[in-house]
Amino acid sequence: MPERVLITMGSNIARETNLPRALETLASLPELRVLAVSPVYETPPVGPEPQPAYYNAAALIETDLTPTALRAVLRTIEAGLGRVRSADKFAPRPIDLDIAFFGDRVFDLEGRHIPDPDVLRFPHLAVPLADIAPAWRHPETGQTLAEIVAQLRATYGDFPIRRVESTI
Numbered sequence: 001m002p003e004r005v006l007i008t009m010g011s012n013i014a015r016e017t018n019l020p021r022a023l024e025t026l027a028s029l030p031e032l033r034v035l036a037v038s039p040v041y042e043t044p045p046v047g048p049e050p051q052p053a054y055y056n057a058a059a060l061i062e063t064d065l066t067p068t069a070l071r072a073v074l075r076t077i078e079a080g081l082g083r084v085r086s087a088d089k090f091a092p093r094p095i096d097l098d099i100a101f102f103g104d105r106v107f108d109l110e111g112r113h114i115p116d117p118d119v120l121r122f123p124h125l126a127v128p129l130a131d132i133a134p135a136w137r138h139p140e141t142g143q144t145l146a147e148i149v150a151q152l153r154a155t156y157g158d159f160p161i162r163r164v165e166s167t168i
Helices: 015-028 065-082 125-132 145-154
Strands: 003-011 032-037 040-043 054-063 096-102 107-109 110-116 162-164
Touching: 003 015, 003 125, 015 032, 015 065, 015 096, 040 107, 054 125, 065 096, 065 107, 096 110, 096 125, 096 145
Parallel strands: none
Antiparallel strands: 003 054, 003 096, 032 054, 040 054, 040 162, 107 110
């Protein structure tokens, strides 16, 4: 039975090209079905500066792939767009594709917790996800994505993110 998955996407190297190319590649794969795509947001980098601002977005997909197989597909897309992973978690990148939620499952995948704990901390992840799935419940906290965004807003005030016109 197909599983619904939320994927976060980010780019700060050739972002106007790489974000749409990543989405096009996702949409072209027969083992995935893209159901919804968020607006694109320009966001400041998290981590050491100076580096270019990011474009961030999210996609809701449906797939029969296992989490491990989906992660391998995402890594292949990243590599095809020039991503080279380094020890610096916050290094600039042409594309970053991560599983934020895999249905209502809770698990660890190759050293990364799913659901992505950063969704509870960073507006650049939570806002695009809430745009496409506001009623999606976090399986650990019970909050909807809309509630997570409201909580982040209450904690941090206005977010330093700006919705941009994009071709994705």
